[in-house]
Amino acid sequence: MSKDQHEAAFGARAADYALSQVHVSDDSLEMIKGLLGAASSPSQWAIDLGTGAGFNAFNMAGLDYRTVATDLAGPMLRETQRIGDERGLTNLALCQNSAESLPFANGSLDIVGSRMAAHHFGDYQAVITEAHRVLKVGGALLIADSVAPEDSSVRDWMEEIELRRDYSHIENRKASAIQELVAERGLDMVDRVHTSIHLKFNGWVARTAIPKAEAESLRRDFLNAPAAVKEAFEIEEVDDDIHFAWPCLVFRAVKA
């Protein structure tokens, strides 16, 4: 996807992401906060990749890191600025760049973070390589994102559904594949927590504004999913909605 296509896809959704309950607050934000801990000095730097409306960056700024919220889409950064101002954050800056190419010097940052964005990154390996480059020795990469189950048939169902619902979706990777990649790039995964991202079907399809017929077809596929899929994703019909949960991995990997 070109930068212009990216802006068009994500720009149109910026206001929705700012209001989306699962983005504003969920377990992963609290887990990240626990793994990050407060900055040990006021000169520690953190960046957030694919910041969207900024909620992970606000986490970092709230822990007293000098924080740079980064995203490829300008409209997303404008939402981050607006909400950051409303929250009175003075240690938050913005930068428009791709996660695969970071405009920061080698060994200059204490934390590189990202939440609910890595499944959109076109080149995950490049992102990890860049994170390793910009981190100081002892600095940490901290990512929370949806992951695919290890069972390949359940994974295939998830990926097919994700791609029909969101054409900016790239891949939910298996936790085992992420762990390998991070280790190959010289980062030591010292913390790893599994949690879930709880979603409600109606709001989830509304966020990507897919045609009504596709949304109805997806609804049928959720309700008629194989038992193993329903169990893996906790699929449950509730009133006129469907509740489900994507597996989520939160990890902290340190540069040796």
Ligand SMILES: C[S@@+](CC[C@H](N)C(=O)[O-])C[C@H]1O[C@@H](n2cnc3c(N)ncnc32)[C@H](O)[C@@H]1O
């Ligand atoms: C779901 S939103 C992020 C949610 C946000 N991090 C949060 O915690 O609420 C995904 C964001 O990733 C951004 N994005 C996708 N691919 C990107 C890339 N390769 N580089 C930088 N940003 C990217 C999109 O523009 C979008 O703002």
